Amino acid sequence: MGRPIRVSIPRHVLSSENPVRQEYLSTIANMDLSIELFTPDPPGGHGPLGSFLNEEQYNESAVKHASQRDLDVESVHCTPLLSGCSSSGGKACADKVLDAQLGFQDRESGRDADDDGVSRYSYCDPSVFVFHPPRTYANENADLQRRRKRLVATLGNALYRLESNENLDSVPALTIENVCPRGPFEYLLTEASDVAKFEKARADLQREQPEDVEVPPVQFTVDLGHAPNPLAMLDAVGCPAHVHLHGSLPITETNRLQSIRDKYGIGEDALRGLKEPPGEVQHLPPQDGQHDLDRIVEVLVSLGYSGPVDLELAPPFRTSETLRKTIDALRTAGW
Structure with a gap:
């Protein structure tokens, strides 16, 4: 038995009736491999909570399909954290994680409910959660280093929120993944040199905190296929939190x-x-x-x-x- 291997599976594939896809999923289970659930944005719902509720419902349904196939969801791969550089980024990031791990149930279920009459229960317990960093249009001339600093704060605040949530069985590692350039955008993490810029952003943020507050280190998912030079990216990161191949x-x-x-x-x-x-x-x-x-x-x-x-x-x-x-x-x- 070699080292662990995981397979990325988009959410919709788990419910596919295509025989080739069904055989593919069966092979993953038969080879005793786990999966990473890729969760693109779900279709928009109706009403002010429609999109939010859809995210949780689509994720729970996908995890249920995986369980029926004896597949363990051990990590979750999300779409770009677009609000990650905003003042509300920490809450948005934590909500994404909660939607991938917790479902909703009302008082009549017999479970203990929160003050709002809705309880949340765990249906998934991934060890890693992967975010694409936010992107910005190149013609905006945005201060990318300032955005990196805000993203470091977002990840730290999200981690604090999650560690304070009593409904979670465990808190996954929150990681950001290097991406390849696409379209008219600028990204915060594409080159090996960007890793040092994140380390500087964390150090700058740490100096602004009270003595009893520690800014969590940035954790990286290294995508070796997207990295222009994968060995240089690994050298810059050191031992990564997670690896895409x-x-x-x-x-x-x-x-x-x-x-x-x-x-x-x-x-x-x-x-x-x-x-x-x-x-x-x-x-x-x-x-x-x-x-x-x-x-x-x-x-x-x-x-x-x-x-x-x-x-x-x-x-x-x-x-x-x-x-x-x-x-x-x-x-x-x-x-």
Whole structure:
């Protein structure tokens, strides 16, 4: 038995009736792997609480589907924390986590209720919660370092809120993930050099606090597929809190991309939809990417990382056969 491996599963896939997807999920369970639940924004609801209630309901339904398939949700991957640099960011961040872990029940359920007549109960207990950092339009000329400082405060305040919540069985690690540039946006975490900027932001914020207040360290999910130089990103972070893994190839590598299409029996359109602005096709099986999988595993081990590598495979590669090949490649590389 090697080191832990986790598989990223979008919420809607857990309820899919597609036989290929059902076999894929069964293979994950049969190989005794856990999953990371990817939770894109749900459809908007009706009324002032519609969107909020939908988020909780969609998450609970997805966790229920996972449980029925003997799949443990051990981490949750959220969409960008758009309000993470605002004064209300701490509450928004904590609410996202609570919606992924707690459901609602009224007084008639027989459970103890809060003062508002609604009780919350735990249905999910992930160890890690992953956020994409907020983004801003490049033409806004925003002070990115000030935004990093605000995000550090948001994560610290959210953690305090969660640790004070008696309904939670445990509080997950709150992490931010490096992303690749997209569209007309600027991001707070894309390059290895951005890690030091977050460390400075935390130090600056700490100096402003009373002596008895400690600002929690920033915890990182390192996405090795999105990092321009994954080894440099790992060197900057040190031992990460969490790892996402997928392969990437420059679109100029036409021969290698054609060999991938042939190997997995997929059409050109399938890969065209995976192109990212840096000029790469991403979310490929990691063994087919441009980076040395053996070296990545070697560095993770040398850093003392003992958590899971979380596979983020694009839809064309979410098949039982591809998953088995990918697990074999990871085990051969020493994971």
